[in-house]
Amino acid sequence: MALSPFGSRSPSMTVHSPNTAIRLRATAAQNSITGPAAAAVAKPVQNGDRELTEQLNIDIRERYVKDKKVGEGTYAVVYVGHLRHDPSSLVAIKKIKVNAEYKDGLAMDAVREVKYLQELKHPNVIALHDVFSSKDQNLSLVLEFLPGGDLEMLIKDSDIHYGVADIKAWMGMLARGVWWCHENFVLHRDIKPNNLLIASDGEVKLADFGLARSFADPLFNMTHQVITRWYRPPELLYGARQYSGAVDVWSMGMVFAELLLRVPFVAGNTDLDQTSKICEAFGTPTEENWPGVSKLPYYIPTDKAHLVPLQGRDFFMRQFPTAGPVGADLLMSMCALDPRKRSTAVQCLRHNWWTIEPRPTKNEDLPRKSGGTKKMGDDLTRRVGELDEGMFNSAARQLDFGMK
Amino acid sequence: MIEDDIYRASSQYRLWSYTEPSLQFLRATTNAVASERVRAALHRSRETHQSTASSAAGTPLPESNTDTKNKDVECLTPEEELVLVRYYCEKTLELGETYKPPIPTMVRATAIQYLRRFYLTNSPMTYHPKSIMACALFVATKTDNYYISLRQFADGIPGDTKTEDVIAPEFLLMQGLRFTFDVRHPFRGLEGGVMELQAIAEGQGQPAPHLPYETAEDLQQGLLSIAPPPVPSSSMSDRIARAHGTTRELLKSAAQMTDAYFLYTPSQIWFSAFLLADRPLAEFLLDVKLGGPVTATIPAPETDENGLVNPLYEIRFKLHHVLTECSALLQSYTPLSSDPAQMKSLKRIAKKLYHCQNPEKVNLAATKRESTQPSSAVQSDTGIVNSESETERLAKKRKLEQGQAVRQDDDVFGPELVTQRTK
Numbered sequence: 006m007a008l009s010p011f012g013s014r015s016p017s018m019t020v021h022s023p024n025t026a027i028r029l030r031a032t033a034a035q036n037s038i039t040g041p042a043a044a045a046v047a048k049p050v051q052n053g054d055r056e057l058t059e060q061l062n063i064d065i066r067e068r069y070v071k072d073k074k075v076g077e078g079t080y081a082v083v084y085v086g087h088l089r090h091d092p093s094s095l096v097a098i099k100k101i102k103v104n105a106e107y108k109d110g111l112a113m114d115a116v117r118e119v120k121y122l123q124e125l126k127h128p129n130v131i132a133l134h135d136v137f138s139s140k141d142q143n144l145s146l147v148l149e150f151l152p153g154g155d156l157e158m159l160i161k162d163s164d165i166h167y168g169v170a171d172i173k174a175w176m177g178m179l180a181r182g183v184w185w186c187h188e189n190f191v192l193h194r195d196i197k198p199n200n201l202l203i204a205s206d207g208e209v210k211l212a213d214f215g216l217a218r219s220f221a222d223p224l225f226n227m228t229h230q231v232i233t234r235w236y237r238p239p240e241l242l243y244g245a246r247q248y249s250g251a252v253d254v255w256s257m258g259m260v261f262a263e264l265l266l267r268v269p270f271v272a273g274n275t276d277l278d279q280t281s282k283i284c285e286a287f288g289t290p291t292e293e294n295w296p297g298v299s300k301l302p303y304y305i306p307t308d309k310a311h312l313v314p315l316q317g318r319d320f321f322m323r324q325f326p327t328a329g330p331v332g333a334d335l336l337m338s339m340c341a342l343d344p345r346k347r348s349t350a351v352q353c354l355r356h357n358w359w360t361i362e363p364r365p366t367k368n369e370d371l372p373r374k375s376g377g378t379k380k381m382g383d384d385l386t387r388r389v390g391e392l393d394e395g396m397f398n399s400a401a402r403q404l405d406f407g408m409k
Numbered sequence: 410m411i412e413d414d415i416y417r418a419s420s421q422y423r424l425w426s427y428t429e430p431s432l433q434f435l436r437a438t439t440n441a442v443a444s445e446r447v448r449a450a451l452h453r454s455r456e457t458h459q460s461t462a463s464s465a466a467g468t469p470l471p472e473s474n475t476d477t478k479n480k481d482v483e484c485l486t487p488e489e490e491l492v493l494v495r496y497y498c499e500k501t502l503e504l505g506e507t508y509k510p511p512i513p514t515m516v517r518a519t520a521i522q523y524l525r526r527f528y529l530t531n532s533p534m535t536y537h538p539k540s541i542m543a544c545a546l547f548v549a550t551k552t553d554n555y556y557i558s559l560r561q562f563a564d565g566i567p568g569d570t571k572t573e574d575v576i577a578p579e580f581l582l583m584q585g586l587r588f589t590f591d592v593r594h595p596f597r598g599l600e601g602g603v604m605e606l607q608a609i610a611e612g613q614g615q616p617a618p619h620l621p622y623e624t625a626e627d628l629q630q631g632l633l634s635i636a637p638p639p640v641p642s643s644s645m646s647d648r649i650a651r652a653h654g655t656t657r658e659l660l661k662s663a664a665q666m667t668d669a670y671f672l673y674t675p676s677q678i679w680f681s682a683f684l685l686a687d688r689p690l691a692e693f694l695l696d697v698k699l700g701g702p703v704t705a706t707i708p709a710p711e712t713d714e715n716g717l718v719n720p721l722y723e724i725r726f727k728l729h730h731v732l733t734e735c736s737a738l739l740q741s742y743t744p745l746s747s748d749p750a751q752m753k754s755l756k757r758i759a760k761k762l763y764h765c766q767n768p769e770k771v772n773l774a775a776t777k778r779e780s781t782q783p784s785s786a787v788q789s790d791t792g793i794v795n796s797e798s799e800t801e802r803l804a805k806k807r808k809l810e811q812g813q814a815v816r817q818d819d820d821v822f823g824p825e826l827v828t829q830r831t832k
Contacts, residue, residue, distance in 0.1 A: 057442060057530050058584045108572070109551075109559040110579040116551050120590040123420045136588035142580045144588075189415060218554055222597070227554075 076382020153203030
C-alpha cells in the first residue's frame with residue numbers, strides 16, 4: 006500500500022535530475038516556490054506570436070546544437086549534439102520520424118519510450134534529458150550520450166577478452182536497471198545485448214523503451230508479441246496474456262548465458278523453433294514442473310518419448326563452467342521455466358554470487374571498444390523487437406502494436 | 410529508499426504538484442497572458458475585416474462598427490475558465506462511457522488529468538476545451554495501454570466527428586503536457602487498502618513492522634469493535650465492500666474534477682475519500698499502520714522512556730491535517746450537470762467565451778495541415794481569393810460555422826456530445 010504521509014502539501018521544487026535542472030535554469034530564474042511551470046509563465050514572453058508552451062518548447066530546442074548524424078533507421082534519426090552553452094557536454098538527439106502510414110498521431114513506440122523514460126531516473130537506465138518538437142511537428146528526444154557501444158559489440162568482438170569478474174560487473178548493472186524498472190511497475194519487454202549501451206565511464210545503461218509498459222492490473226490482458234525471439238521466455242512463446250517482471254528476468258538470464266558463452270544460448274529461427282530449442286536446453290514444460298502450462302493458448306504437448314527432463318544444477322554447472330557453481334545457481338534461478346519459480350529482479354540482486362570472489366571489475370577497468378558512437382546511432386534507430394543479424398535474416402519480425 | 414522517494418522522482422511530483430497559492434498564481438498568469446493575446450487577435454481580425462469591407466464598398470464605415478472596434482473585449486476570468494474546464498472533464502467521463510465496451514475508468518481519469526494539466530498553461534479562450542477533450546481521451550488510450558485505432562475512436566464519438574479533428578491538437582496537447590504522460594492515480598492504492606482490511610476481517614491480518622506484538626486475532630478483534638458505519642451493514646465484509654464502492658465513486662468524480670491531483674499524493678487522495686465513505690473504518694486502518702489515534706487538535710507530546718516524541722505520532726498528526734483538508738476539497742464537489750444554478754452560470758460563461766475566443770486558433774486541423782505541409786498552405790480549393798490571409802479565412806469560416814451551430818440548436822456548445830440516456 007502506498008501510504009505517503011511525508012512531504013505532504015508543498016513539494017517545493019527540489020532538483021532531482023539534469024532534466025529538471027536544465028528546465029529550472031532556463032525557465033525559472035527567481036521563483037522557486039511556484040514550480041517550473043509557473044516560473045515558465047512568469048517569464049516575460051519574448052515573442053508575441055507564440056503561445057507559452059510553444060515558447061517553452063523553443064527555449065528547450067534552442068538549448069541544444071546538433072553536430073552530426075550518427076545513425077538513421079526507419080524509425081528515427083540520431084545525431085550527436087551538445088548543449089549550446091557548453092560544447093563539451095555531449096548528448097544524443099533522437100529525432101522520431103513521422104510514419105506516413107500511421108495516421109493515429111505519435112507512434113506507439115515513441116509514446117512508450119517518452120512516457121517511461123520521463124519517470125525512470127537511475128544510473129543503469131539511459132537518461133532522457135529533454136523532449137522537444139521541431140517546427141514540422143517531429144519529436145526529438147535528448148538522450149544521454151553513450152559512446153561505449155553496447156554489450157553485443159563486446160560479446161562478438163573476438164579481440165576483446167573478458168572474464169567472469171567483468172561479467173559480474175555488467176550483469177550487476179543490468180540487474181539494478183531491471184530492478185529499478187520493476188520497482189516502478191514498468192516491464193521493459195525488449196532486453197537483449199544490443200539494448201544494453203555503455204557509457205564513457207563503463208556504466209551499462211538499459212535503453213530502448215519502445216516496447217515497455219506498466220504492469221497490468223490483475224486479469225487484464227497484455228500482448229504476448231514482445232521481446233526479441235532469442236530472449237523471449239517460454240510463457241510468451243506459449244501465448245500468455247498475463248505475465249510479470251519474470252519475462253524480463255528470463256531475458257536477463259539469456260544475456261547472462263550469452264556473456265558466458267559469447268554466442269546466443271538458444272537461438273531459434275522461428276517462434277516454434279525457439280520453443281523447441283528451449284525445451285531441448287532446459288527441459289520440457291509439463292503440468293508437473295509448471296502447473297497450468299497446458300492451459301496456455303499455444304502450448305503444444307510433447308509425447309512421452311520426447312520429453313526432456315527438467316535440467317538441474319549439474320547441467321548449468323557443466324554448461325557454464327566459467328560462472329562457477331554459485332554463478333550457475335543464479336543463472337538457473339533466472340531460467341526457471343515456470344515464471345512463478347523464476348527469481349524476481351530483487352531476488353537476483355540478493356543472490357550471494359555478487360559478494361563471493363571474484364569481485365566485480367571496477368567500471369574504469371572494464372574492457373571497452375572504440376567505435377561506440379556509430380553503434381549507439383544504430384542501436385537507437387532500430388525498430389523495437391528487431392534482430393539486426395545478417396546471418397538470421399528471417400528473424401526480423403513484424404510486431405503487433407495493437408495491444409488488443 | 411522508501412516509496413516516497415520513488416514518488417518524488419515521478420513527473421507528477423516534479424512537474425505537476427503545487428501549493429494552492431502557486432496553482433492560483435499560475436492560472437491567473439495564464440489567464441492574463443491569454444486575455445491580452447485574445448484582445449490583440451480580435452483587434453487584428455477586425456482591422457483586416459474593416460479594411461477589406463471599406464475598400465470593397467468604397468464608403469466610410471458605419472457608426473456601429475467603429476463602436477465595436479473601440480469597445481474592449483470582455484475576457485473570461487480564471488474562475489470562469491476553471492468552470493468551463495471542469496464541465497469538459499465531466500463530459501470526458503461521459504464520452505468514455507459511450508464506447509462499447511466503455512473505456513476503463515483509469516484511462517478516462519488520465520484523460521481528465523491531461524485536460525487539467527493542459528489548461529494550467531493554456532486558456533480555453535485560446536483553445537476551446539471541446540476540441541481538446543476528444544484528443545485527450547484518445548491520447549490517454551495510447552499512453553494507458555488501451556489503444557484503439559483513431560478511426561474506431563472517432564466513430565465512437567456521438568455525432569459526426571472526423572479523425573482529423575480528433576488528432577489535430579495531439580501535438581499541442583503533448584506540448585502542453587510537457588511530454589510527460591504518466592499519471593499516478595489513487596485507484597490501485599485503494600484496492601490495496603481494501604484487500605488489507607478484508608484480510609484483517611478474516612483473521613489473516615499482518616501487523617505493521619513497528620507493532621510486532623499485535624496478532625492477527627488482535628487486529629480482527631480491533632476491527633470488529635470499531636464504531637458503527639454511517640449506513641448499517643449486515644457484516645464486516647459487507648461494510649468494507651460498501652466503503653470500497655463509495656470511495657471508488659468519489660475517486661472517479663470528486664477527485665478528478667477538483668484540484669486534488671495537483672495538491673495531494675495518490676495515497677492521500679484515496680485515504681481522504683475513504684474517510685468520507687466510512688470514517689471509523691479508515692481511521693482503524695490508519696491506527697493499524699501508524700498507531701494512534703489522533704484525538705486532540707494539538708499533538709500530545711507522547712514520549713518514550715528516553716523522553717523522545719514518537720515520530721510516528723508526529724507523522725500521524727501531520728497526516729491527519731492533510732487528510733482533513735483533502736476530504737474537505739473532495740466534499741466540496743457537486744457535478745455541474747446536476748446543479749441548475751451551476752448550469753446557468755456555465756451557459757453564461759459559454760456565451761461569453763463565444764465573444765472572446767481567439768480567432769487565430771480555431772481551426773486546429775487546418776493549422777496542422779499548414780504546418781506539416783507548408784507547400785499546400787495556400788489552398789484555393791475553398792474558392793476563397795488567395796490575397797486574403799488564411800487566418801482571416803479561418804476566422805470567417807468559424808464565424809459561419811458557429812452561427813449555424815447556434816441556429817441549429819440553442820445550446821451554445823452545439824449539439825450535445827453525449828445524448829441523455831433515458832433510464
